[in-house]
Amino acid sequence: MNGTPRNADLLVTGIDWLITVDKTRRIIRDAAIAVVDGKFATIGKTAEITASWRSDNMANGAGMVGTPGFVDNHLHSSFQMARGLADEANAQSFLFDHMYPYEGAMTRDDVYVSSCLTAMEMLRHGVTCFVDPGNYHPAATVEAIGKGGGRMVLSRSSFDLTKSVMGLLPEAMIESTDSCLEATAALLKEYDGAHDGRITVSASFRGLNNASDALITGLKELANSHNTMLQTHACFSYSTHDGCLSGFGVPEIERLEKLGVLDERMLLVHSGWLEPHEVAIIAERKPTLVAAPSSSMHNGYGNFIMGKLPELMALGVNVSIGSDHACSGITDMSQEMMLVAGGYKEARMNPRVMPPEHVVEMATINGARGAGLDHLIGSVEIGKEADLVLFDTSFPEWQPLYNPVSNLVYAANGNSIAHVFVGGDQVVREGHLTHMDEAEILSDVKQTAERIAGRLDMKKIVKLKWPVE
Numbered sequence: 277m278n279g280t281p282r283n284a285d286l287l288v289t290g291i292d293w294l295i296t297v298d299k300t301r302r303i304i305r306d307a308a309i310a311v312v313d314g315k316f317a318t319i320g321k322t323a324e325i326t327a328s329w330r331s332d333n334m335a336n337g338a339g340m341v342g343t344p345g346f347v348d349n350h351l352h353s354s355f356q357m358a359r360g361l362a363d364e365a366n367a368q369s370f371l372f373d374h375m376y377p378y379e380g381a382m383t384r385d386d387v388y389v390s391s392c393l394t395a396m397e398m399l400r401h402g403v404t405c406f407v408d409p410g411n412y413h414p415a416a417t418v419e420a421i422g423k424g425g426g427r428m429v430l431s432r433s434s435f436d437l438t439k440s441v442m443g444l445l446p447e448a449m450i451e452s453t454d455s456c457l458e459a460t461a462a463l464l465k466e467y468d469g470a471h472d473g474r475i476t477v478s479a480s481f482r483g484l485n486n487a488s489d490a491l492i493t494g495l496k497e498l499a500n501s502h503n504t505m506l507q508t509h510a511c512f513s514y515s516t517h518d519g520c521l522s523g524f525g526v527p528e529i530e531r532l533e534k535l536g537v538l539d540e541r542m543l544l545v546h547s548g549w550l551e552p553h554e555v556a557i558i559a560e561r562k563p564t565l566v567a568a569p570s571s572s573m574h575n576g577y578g579n580f581i582m583g584k585l586p587e588l589m590a591l592g593v594n595v596s597i598g599s600d601h602a603c604s605g606i607t608d609m610s611q612e613m614m615l616v617a618g619g620y621k622e623a624r625m626n627p628r629v630m631p632p633e634h635v636v637e638m639a640t641i642n643g644a645r646g647a648g649l650d651h652l653i654g655s656v657e658i659g660k661e662a663d664l665v666l667f668d669t670s671f672p673e674w675q676p677l678y679n680p681v682s683n684l685v686y687a688a689n690g691n692s693i694a695h696v697f698v699g700g701d702q703v704v705r706e707g708h709l710t711h712m713d714e715a716e717i718l719s720d721v722k723q724t725a726e727r728i729a730g731r732l733d734m735k736k737i738v739k740l741k742w743p744v745e
Contacts, residue, residue, distance in 0.1 A: 282317075284310035284331040286662070286700045289322045291337030292669065293680040296656040297344050297640045301633070303680065307342065311662040314699035319656055335695060335702070337666055341680045343636070344655050345404025345663030345698065346609040347643030349566045350507075350545045350598025353421070353428075354379055354411035356397065357390040357725060358603040361737050363574075367513035370575055372443030374737050375603065379411065380446030381731040388416035389724040392717045394607075395424030399709060401608045401690030402665035404698045407543065407598070407647050409507060410434070410480045412449070414463055422471040425703040425711045427663075429647050431480035431507065432463050434495060440485040442519045456481075457494045464502045474698070476504065476649070478543075483509045484528045485519045489535060496537040505541045505564075505648050511554075512546030512568075513577045529554035538563055543646050545598055548572065548579030555584050559591040564646035567638070569615035571600035580623040586630055596643040597635075608690040609639050617685055632685035662700040667692050 287310050294307035296319065308325040310317045318325055355375065362374035382390070394417075398406055405427035408417060414432050421428045434456040438445055451459075460479050468477040479499040481487040487508075499506040510528045511517055520528045529550060532538040542563035550558070558565070565585060572579040589595045597616060599607040606612070613635045620630040644654025652661050667684070669675065671692040674683055696704035703710055 281328055281330040282310075284312055284317060284329050285314075286311035286333045286335065286697070287325070287329055287331035288335040288337050288342075288664065288666075289326055291322075291340050291342040291666070293677075294319075294342040294656065295344075295636065295680060295684070297637060298655050298657045307337070309656065309662070309664065311697075311700035314662055314701070316656060316658050316660055316662050319658060339669050340666040340694065341669055341674070341677075341684065342656070343402070343665045343667070343684065344640045345653060345665055345696070346402045346639045347596070347647055347649075347654055348398065348403045348406035348599050348609060349543065349564070349596040349643045349646045350568055350600055351394065351398065351403075351406040351408060351607065352411070352601040353391040353394040353408050353417045354382060354387050354413075355390070355601035355603055356394045356607070357382075357386065357721065357728065358601065360603065362603050363739065365575060367515040367575065367577060368442050370604070376446050376449060377732060378728065378737065380448040381728055382411075382413070384413040384416045386724050386728055387411055387413040388420055389717075389720045391417040391420035392424070392712065393721050395420050395426055395712065396709060396714060396717050397602075397607045399424055399426055399696055399703050400693065400707065401610065402693045402696055403609055404663040404665070404696065405429070405644070405647060405649065405653055407431075407478070407507065409482060409509070409545070414467070418467055418470060418475055422475065423712060424709065425474075425698050425701055427474045427653070427698060428476075429505075429649075430463065430467055430475055430477045432459050434460065434481040434491060435486045436488050436491045437486045440519060440523055442485045442515060445486060453488055453491050453494065456491055457498065460495060460498055464498065464504070468502065468504075472699075476647075477502070478504045478648075479506045481508050483516065484531060485516060485523060492532070492535055492537060499541065505543050505646075506537065507543035507545070510544040510547055511549040512572070512579065514549060517549040527551050527554060529557055533557050533561070540564075540594075541648070546572070546577070546579055547585070548577060548583035550582070550584055555588065558588055558593060562593050564594045564596055564642075566596050566598040566646065567616050568598045568600040568605070569612055569619050570605035573615060573619065574604035580619040586620055586624070589634065594642050594645050595638055596646040597638045610684065610688045610690050613639055613685045632681045635685050636681055662697055664697040665693060666695040668694040
């Protein structure tokens with residue numbers, strides 16, 4: 277050893293397999309990392325790093341597979357309370373008969389509890405950062421995610437067209453164009469960089485069928501002026517595709533192109549129902565496209581059959597993964613990776629489509645790029661924020677362990693995650709949150725669910741097919 281060992285704020289040693297997703301895509305055996313000021317200070321073999329570094333804060337990675345923190349590019353924090361409310365519903369019914377009425381009935385306190393459940397699920401499943409498409413109480417979401425210690429890209433919902441061919445919005449969700457723009461501008465000013473930089477802000481409109489041209493272009497101007505992204509749902513079903521054709525005379529991607537807003541700083545969620553010329557537009561403009569596999573499978577949106585994500589990836593388009601929400605998804609990135617890999621293999625009848633290496637990139641560095649944060653997160657590299665996930669390979673689904681990338685995508689699930697770090701701060705230890713009371717969250721969820729149900733005609737929303745005594 278040469279010289280005195282350097283002090284680290286955190287030292288994780290003996291990681292059995294470390295999947296770095298760095299520029300060379302290194303996988304390091306018997307790996308160690310040192311963290312200083314919340315960032316990876318060094319990465320390498322345990323023997324080398326322990327000879328040069330010491331810390332009073334040590335973590336043992338023996339028997340673990342390490343990955344970068346996962347980045348979920350689309351997760352509705354306000355919908356996490358809606359699990360089980362919209363089965364066997366097409367896109368139009370899903371939104372206008374189930375989800376929008378439920379969301380419209382939520383108070384600030386309700387959104388806070390839903391966001392706490394989001395924090396609990398995402399962190400325990402290794403998601404250290406997620407992109408929220410927005411709700412009407414963003415301060416409540418910031419409070420919950422900030423408390424849990426995770427990262428997020430915050431947005432506020434924007435709708436300014438009360439009625440479309442898709443349906444009629446609840447009164448609580450109806451706003452003018454100006455009020456939507458003013459609210460987004462205020463959000464950007466107030467919360468960008470909150471909680472020691474773990475909160476960033478984007479602009480968002482929830483869909484093209486209930487958004488005017490003025491709203492879309494105005495939000496894009498705000499996003500550009502604050503050097504952030506604009507996000508929306510796009511082309512996720514035949515209903516939204518045909519609705520845009522009926523209401524605006526062009527399909528969704530073509531409409532965005534005509535408005536001059538489509539570029540690399542846009543995040544388009546789903547993007548399955550594309551016209552051939554729209555594939556060419558996306559290949560040229562290169563927005564980030566977000567696959568939401570469990571959401572599509574749950575409601576039969578057809579995005580695996582109609583979508584062109586593997587082909588667009590081959591053309592250099594950034595493609596990431598979003599779990600969407602609890603009512604139609606599992607919010608477990610490990611399982612989402614399996615679904616997106618398997619779904620496209622089946623749809624293309626081609627086992628070489630969506631190999632596990634590409635899928636892990638989608639869940640890490642591609643997601644970071646979609647969030648506008650790839651210079652900070654998405655890979656285990658010196659100088660980046662120390663977001664790290666450790667999977668416990670003593671779980672049977674991890675064995676035998678010949679290929680950790682394959683096991684991660686095709687066999688693992690988030691329940692085998694032991695430890696999660698965000699900026700070197702341990703937010704999950706032995707599978708449980710360190711900054712939030714899990715029992716309290718679950719108790720609050722049950723009480724809140726009852727309160728929301730009391731404001732709605734739940735017989736119209738929940739369809740129990742078997743008799744309940």
